[in-house]
Amino acid sequence: MALHMSYEKQQAINRLCEQFRKYNFIDPSDCEKLGVKRGLRNADNTGVLAGLTLICDVVGYDMVDGVKTPAEGKLYYRGIDLxxxxxxxxxxxxxxxxxxxxxxxxxxxxxxxxxxxxxxxxxxxxxxxxxxxxxxxxxxxxxxxxxxxxxxxxxxxxxxxxxxxxxxxxxxxxxxxxxxxxxxxxxxxxxxxxxxxxxxxxxxxxxxxxxxxxxxxxxxxxxxxxxxxxxxxxxxxxxxxxxxxxxxxxxxxxxxxxxxxxxxxxxxxxxxxxxxxxxRHGGANIKVVEMLEYMKEGIADYGDDGQIKDFLAKLIRREAGDKSGLIYGIGHAVYTKSDPRAQILKTHAEKLAVEKGFGDDLRLLQKVEELTPVVFGELKGIDKNLCANVDLYSGLVFKTLGIPxxxxxxxxxxxxxxxxxxxxxxxxMFGGRIMRPAYKALSEKRAYVPIENR
Structure with missing residues (x-):
C-alpha cells in the first residue's frame, strides 16, 4: 500500500508525524528517577522475576553476596544440560x-x-x-x-x-x-x-x-x-x-x-x-550476515587484527554498516562470559563451512567474537562482559547449508x-492470572476544551 501512496497522502502522514513528535516525549532518565524497570530489566540488567517454570533454565551469571558476577553460560532443558x-x-x-x-x-x-x-x-x-x-x-x-x-x-x-x-x-x-x-x-x-x-x-x-x-x-x-x-x-x-x-x-x-x-x-x-x-530477537541472524558482507567490503586483509578492530570501531561509532551502532551477534541479556549455543555451533559448523568455501567467513566471525569486547572497552572506557550469542554463527551455518x-x-x-x-x-495449566504490569502515567491533568475554543 505504501508503495502506491500519492505525494499528497504522504505529505499528510508527514504532518501527522510532526504533530506526534511535538506533543509526545518521554525522557529516558525519568525511568531511573521513578524506579521504572525499562525492558523489564533490573538496574544490574538482570530480568525482573515474572513467573516460575519447569521447562528451561538460562544461566549466564552468579549472584555473589547480592552482586551479579559473570560466569560461563549454561542452558538446561528440563534440568538436562544442553x-x-x-x-x-x-x-x-x-x-x-x-x-x-x-x-x-x-x-x-x-x-x-x-x-x-x-x-x-x-x-x-x-x-x-x-x-x-x-x-x-x-x-x-x-x-x-x-x-x-x-x-x-x-x-x-x-x-x-x-x-x-x-x-x-x-x-x-x-x-x-x-x-x-x-x-x-x-x-x-x-x-x-x-x-x-x-x-x-x-x-x-x-x-x-x-x-x-x-x-x-x-x-x-x-x-x-x-x-x-x-x-x-x-x-x-x-x-x-x-x-x-x-x-x-x-x-x-x-x-x-x-x-x-x-x-x-x-x-x-x-x-x-x-x-x-x-x-533485536530472531531476525538478528540475518543482520549478522549483512554485517559480514559490510566487513568483507571494508577490510582488505582478514588476517590483520588491526584492520578488523578499526572496522568494528566504525560500526560502533555508526560510521559503517547499517549505521545502527550495533555489532550483531555480540552481547546477550543473560549470558556474560559465553553462550553455550554459540560455542557448540561454532565447533560443529567448522568442517562443513570450510568444505563449502565459507572458511574465511567463519574465521572473520571468530575475530568479531574475539575483538569486539576489546574495541568496545577502548571506545567506551568500560570493561563490559560481551560474548558471542547464537546469532553470530547461525546465519552463516544456514548459508553454508544452502538455505536462503x-x-x-x-x-x-x-x-x-x-x-x-x-x-x-x-x-x-499453572499461571492462573492474566499478566497485567503497571505503567507510570506522566501526563498532566487538564480540562477538556470544546472544539470551537481550541
Missing part, C-alpha cells in the same frame, strides 16, 4: 529435535517406543489442511515469510472445529500439529515468495514419511530434493540449540502473556512469531515452536 543432550545425540549419530520436542512438552526423555510413536504422530500432521496452501498462501503471498507464517497460523483457527477449547488435551493436539506443520508452512510460503517477488520458479515437494524434521526441511527446500546426512544433522543440531530459551525471552514471554488471557493457541503462537521477527536468507528467521521459528508450546501449556 551440552550433555547434544553429546548424547551425537554419540549415537542420530537426529534429536523430535526427542527434544518430547522432552520439552512432557518433561521426560522418551523411551525408544515413545519416541517412535511421537514421530509417527508428527508425520500424521506434516500435511496442511486441504486447499490451505492454495487459499491461504498462494492467493495472498508475502514478501516476508515470517509474516506469512504468522498469518497462516492464525488462519488455522478457521480449520479447527475446536479452536477455542483450552483444555490440556485440545491444546496438546494443537501444539503437536503446529510443531509438525510449521516447516511445511514456511517452505511453501518461501516458494510462493520466490515466484511472486523474486520472479523465479517455485516448486513444491510433499513431506516424506519416515524423515526427521531436519531431513524434511532439507528435502523440501531443494529443487532436486537431494541433501547429505551431514547437512541434515547440522540443521538438526541448529534446531536443538534454538528450540527453547526460558520464559523471559521476548517471543516466549509474548506467548505466555497472550496465553494468560485465555485466548486460543493460534493467537498466542502467532504473537510469538511476530516477536521473533524483530531484528528468507528462511533464516522462519527456521528459528520452526525450531522454537516446541518451546513456545511447552510454555503455553504451562501458563494455561
Amino acid at each position: 551440552e550433555d543432550f547434544v553429546q548424547g545425540i551425537l554419540a549415537q549419530d542420530r537426529y534429536g529435535f523430535e526427542e527434544l520436542s518430547y522432552l520439552l512438552l512432557f518433561g521426560i526423555l522418551p523411551t525408544a517406543r515413545q519416541l517412535e510413536g511421537f514421530c509417527d504422530t508428527l508425520a500424521d500432521f506434516r500435511d496442511l489442511p486441504p486447499y490451505f496452501v492454495e487459499d491461504m498462501i498462494m492467493k495472498a503471498p508475502s514478501p516476508n515469510v515470517m509474516n506469512k507464517l504468522a498469518r497462516s497460523i492464525l488462519a488455522m483457527y478457521s480449520y479447527d472445529d475446536n479452536a477455542d477449547d483450552v483444555s490440556m488435551e485440545n491444546v496438546m493436539r494443537q501444539c503437536i500439529e503446529l510443531i509438525a506443520c510449521t516447516p511445511t508452512i514456511i517452505t511453501n510460503a518461501y516458494q510462493v515468495k520466490r515466484r511472486q517477488y523474486d520472479k523465479k520458479s517455485m516448486y513444491f515437494h510433499m513431506p516424506k514419511r519416515g524423515m526427521s524434521t531436519a531431513q524434511t526441511i532439507m528435502r523440501t527446500i531443494r529443487p532436486d530434493k537431494r541433501f547429505t546426512e551431514e547437512e541434515a544433522k547440522l540443521l538438526d543440531l541448529c534446531m536443538i540449540l534454538m528450540a527453547e530459551h526460558g520464559g523471559g525471552n521476548n517471543s516466549t514471554f509474548a506467548c505466555r502473556v497472550l496465553s494468560s488471557s485465555g485466548t486460543d493457541t493460534y493467537a498466542a503462537i502467532s504473537a510469538a512469531v511476530g516477536s521473533l521477527k524483530g531484528f 536468507e528468507d528462511l533464516f528467521t522462519p527456521l528459528f521459528a520452526a525450531s522454537r515452536m516446541p518451546g513456545w508450546c511447552a510454555h503455553r501449556l504451562e501458563e494455561l
Whole structure:
C-alpha cells in the first residue's frame, strides 16, 4: 500500500508525524528517577522475576553476596544440560529435535517406543489442511515469510472445529500439529515468495514419511530434493540449540502473556512469531550476515587484527554498516562470559563451512567474537562482559547449508515452536492470572476544551 501512496497522502502522514513528535516525549532518565524497570530489566540488567517454570533454565551469571558476577553460560532443558543432550545425540549419530520436542512438552526423555510413536504422530500432521496452501498462501503471498507464517497460523483457527477449547488435551493436539506443520508452512510460503517477488520458479515437494524434521526441511527446500546426512544433522543440531530459551525471552514471554488471557493457541503462537521477527530477537541472524558482507567490503586483509578492530570501531561509532551502532551477534541479556549455543555451533559448523568455501567467513566471525569486547572497552572506557550469542554463527551455518536468507528467521521459528508450546501449556495449566504490569502515567491533568475554543 505504501508503495502506491500519492505525494499528497504522504505529505499528510508527514504532518501527522510532526504533530506526534511535538506533543509526545518521554525522557529516558525519568525511568531511573521513578524506579521504572525499562525492558523489564533490573538496574544490574538482570530480568525482573515474572513467573516460575519447569521447562528451561538460562544461566549466564552468579549472584555473589547480592552482586551479579559473570560466569560461563549454561542452558538446561528440563534440568538436562544442553551440552550433555547434544553429546548424547551425537554419540549415537542420530537426529534429536523430535526427542527434544518430547522432552520439552512432557518433561521426560522418551523411551525408544515413545519416541517412535511421537514421530509417527508428527508425520500424521506434516500435511496442511486441504486447499490451505492454495487459499491461504498462494492467493495472498508475502514478501516476508515470517509474516506469512504468522498469518497462516492464525488462519488455522478457521480449520479447527475446536479452536477455542483450552483444555490440556485440545491444546496438546494443537501444539503437536503446529510443531509438525510449521516447516511445511514456511517452505511453501518461501516458494510462493520466490515466484511472486523474486520472479523465479517455485516448486513444491510433499513431506516424506519416515524423515526427521531436519531431513524434511532439507528435502523440501531443494529443487532436486537431494541433501547429505551431514547437512541434515547440522540443521538438526541448529534446531536443538534454538528450540527453547526460558520464559523471559521476548517471543516466549509474548506467548505466555497472550496465553494468560485465555485466548486460543493460534493467537498466542502467532504473537510469538511476530516477536521473533524483530531484528533485536530472531531476525538478528540475518543482520549478522549483512554485517559480514559490510566487513568483507571494508577490510582488505582478514588476517590483520588491526584492520578488523578499526572496522568494528566504525560500526560502533555508526560510521559503517547499517549505521545502527550495533555489532550483531555480540552481547546477550543473560549470558556474560559465553553462550553455550554459540560455542557448540561454532565447533560443529567448522568442517562443513570450510568444505563449502565459507572458511574465511567463519574465521572473520571468530575475530568479531574475539575483538569486539576489546574495541568496545577502548571506545567506551568500560570493561563490559560481551560474548558471542547464537546469532553470530547461525546465519552463516544456514548459508553454508544452502538455505536462503528468507528462511533464516522462519527456521528459528520452526525450531522454537516446541518451546513456545511447552510454555503455553504451562501458563494455561499453572499461571492462573492474566499478566497485567503497571505503567507510570506522566501526563498532566487538564480540562477538556470544546472544539470551537481550541
